[in-house]
Amino acid sequence: MRKKPVAAVSLVVAALLAAPAGADERTITCGSRNYRYQYCRVDTDNRVTLVRQRSSTRCRQFDNWGYDSRGVWVDRGCEAEFRVGRGGGGGQGAAIAGAAIAGVAIAAAIAASRDKDHHSDPVPSWAVGTFRGYDDYERTDVELTIQPGGAVTGFAAGSSFSGRWDGSRLEAGRHRFRVERSGNGFLATDDSGRGNRIYFSRSSGGY
Numbered sequence: 558m559r560k561k562p563v564a565a566v567s568l569v570v571a572a573l574l575a576a577p578a579g580a581d582e583r584t585i586t587c588g589s590r591n592y593r594y595q596y597c598r599v600d601t602d603n604r605v606t607l608v609r610q611r612s613s614t615r616c617r618q619f620d621n622w623g624y625d626s627r628g629v630w631v632d633r634g635c636e637a638e639f640r641v642g643r644g645g646g647g648g649q650g651a652a653i654a655g656a657a658i659a660g661v662a663i664a665a666a667i668a669a670s671r672d673k674d675h676h677s678d679p680v681p682s683w684a685v686g687t688f689r690g691y692d693d694y695e696r697t698d699v700e701l702t703i704q705p706g707g708a709v710t711g712f713a714a715g716s717s718f719s720g721r722w723d724g725s726r727l728e729a730g731r732h733r734f735r736v737e738r739s740g741n742g743f744l745a746t747d748d749s750g751r752g753n754r755i756y757f758s759r760s761s762g763g764y
Contacts, residue, residue, distance in 0.1 A: 581642050584608060587629045588636030589621070594686045596705055598628040601641040605629055612636035619717055625706035632687050632702065633760075680707050680722045681738075688742050688757035699755065701729060 582604075587597035588611065605624040607616060614634030616622050621635040629639050680703060687702045692713065701711030701720075709720035709729060718730035727734045727745055734745035739756065747753040 582640060583642060584638050584640050585629065586611065586636070586638050587622075587631050588612065589614075589631040589634050592632075592634045594630065594632045594702075596628050596630045596685070599641055601626055601629065602643055604641065604643050606640045607637050608640050609638040610636075611638065619710045620712075623702065623704065623708070623710055625704050625708045627706050630702070630704055680705055683738055684722065684736070684743060687760045689760050690742075690745070690755040690757040692753070692755050694747075694751060694753040699729075699757075700760070701757070703727075 585597060585599055587595060589595050601624050603624075603626050607618070607622070610616050612634055614621070614636075616631070616635035616637045621633045622629070622631045622637065624630065624639075624641075629641065631637070684703050685705050687700065689698065689700045691697075692699050695714065697714040699711060699713040701709055703709050703722055707722045709722055709727065711718050711720070711729060713730070720727065720729040722728075725736055726748075727736050729745075733748045734755070735748060737744045737746075740758065742756065742758040745755045745757060
């Protein structure tokens with residue numbers, strides 16, 4: 558019989574009680590050198606604000622900069638100072654207690670997930686960056702950016718969309734694709750059975 562993850566849960570609770578709730582607020586600089594994709598790893602606590610642009614290229618969120626819980630990314634010439642994390646303040650004890658309780662549930666969920674699937678596939682290095690392709694079915698150009706944490710943002714037919722990289726699958730907007738590496742990009746085949754296939758090549762500003 559499989560042991561319950563009591564030790565793991567206890568460690569999570571202990572760590573949360575010993576640490577402040579959320580990442581401390583601080584300012585970092587992240588720049589796209591030579592118009593290339595750059596990922597600046599930092600604990601953002603999913604709170605990021607652009608405070609000062611340092612490049613001549615205009616920095617536009619979801620276009621040439623963005624973030625996830627593990628860092629900030631920039632692309633195509635954007636360089637700026639970003640405020641990440643959250644500031645301190647009152648009520649920290651209650652926040653820590655709440656985080657500890659949430660940590661128990663999170664640890665249990667992680668343990669259950671590991672029982673079902675030994676590990677989740679990370680985003681491979683060749684799939685990180687900005688890619689462009691043409692959707693024959695929708696008759697539109699598509700641009701998407703895949704971040705190391707798995708978050709996906711993109712533009713198609715004048716609208717933005719978001720999604721997720723999940724193993725060998727790419728969720729983009731309302732579509733889900735099977736992905737195979739090909740050349741300097743990848744081939745995405747629609748899972749819906751329409752037979753739609755899109756070749757995405759790395760953009761000139763890619764990583």
